[in-house]
Amino acid sequence: MQRRSIINTVMILSVAILLLFLAFRVKIPPVADTVAVFSTKGMTCASCTEKVSRALAGWKGIAATEVDQAGGVVFVGYERKSTGPEEIAARISAAGFDSTTRAVMTPEQFRQASGREIGRGGKRASGCGCCGSRINEK
Numbered sequence: 001m002q003r004r005s006i007i008n009t010v011m012i013l014s015v016a017i018l019l020l021f022l023a024f025r026v027k028i029p030p031v032a033d034t035v036a037v038f039s040t041k042g043m044t045c046a047s048c049t050e051k052v053s054r055a056l057a058g059w060k061g062i063a064a065t066e067v068d069q070a071g072g073v074v075f076v077g078y079e080r081k082s083t084g085p086e087e088i089a090a091r092i093s094a095a096g097f098d099s100t101t102r103a104v105m106t107p108e109q110f111r112q113a114s115g116r117e118i119g120r121g122g123k124r125a126s127g128c129g130c131c132g133s134r135i136n137e138k
Contacts, residue, residue, distance in 0.1 A: 029063065030060075030061050030062065030063040030078065030079045030082065031063055031079065032063035032064055032077025032078055032079065032107050032118055032119075033078075033079055033080050033106070033107065034077070034078055034079075034080045034104060034105070034106065034107075035075060035076065035077050035078075035104070035105050035106070035107055035109070035110040035118050036075075036076050036078065036085040036088060036101060036103070036104045036105075037073060037074070037075055037101075037102045037103040037104075037105075038073065038074040038075075038076065038085075038088070038089055038092060038099045038100065038101055038102060039072060039073060039099065039100050039102045040052065040067075040072050040073065040074050040092055040097045040098065040099045041072060041097060041098040041099075042096065042097045042098060043067070043069045043072060043097055044069075045069065046069065048069060048097065049067040049069045051095055051096065051097075052065070052067045052074055052092055052095055052097060053065050053067055054095075055091055055092060055094065055095035056076060056088065056091060056092070059083070059091065060082050060083065061078045061079040061081070061082025061083035062076060062077075062078050062083065062088075063077045063078060063079065063118070063119065064076070064077035064118045064119025065077075065119075066118065066119065073102070074092060074099065075110070075118060076088050077107065077110075077118035077119060085101040085104055086101070089101055
């Protein structure tokens with residue numbers, strides 16, 4: 001009887017430790033509570049678009065990024081508590097493209113202005129390699 005009690009205790013502790021470990025491994029993606037629009041200069045091709053997207057991908061607080069290379073505009077949905085437009089503009093500039101904040105709005109305001117959710121726009125295209133990087137279409 002005592003052996004069964006020990007086995008049950010060990011199993012319960014093992015499951016509890018496993019659940020605790022998994023709880024810290026789960027990453028909850030950020031949810032955009034703010035959308036910033038940036039005027040960005042120097043983007044000449046789809047490779048530039050991808051370079052900007054990669055500069056922001058996985059950065060803390062960034063929920064969605066859309067790049068309009070032809071219009072020279074970058075739309076970024078982000079968590080206000082994790083980052084801000086100045087930091088995002090600096091990150092885009094560090095990728096090699098001059099960037100200034102054009103507007104900051106709520107996701108609802110963005111939806112009303114564009115007719116869609118942030119992160120549901122943008123087209124993917126292959127790059128020409130003119131800015132030093134080759135991008136394969138996914």
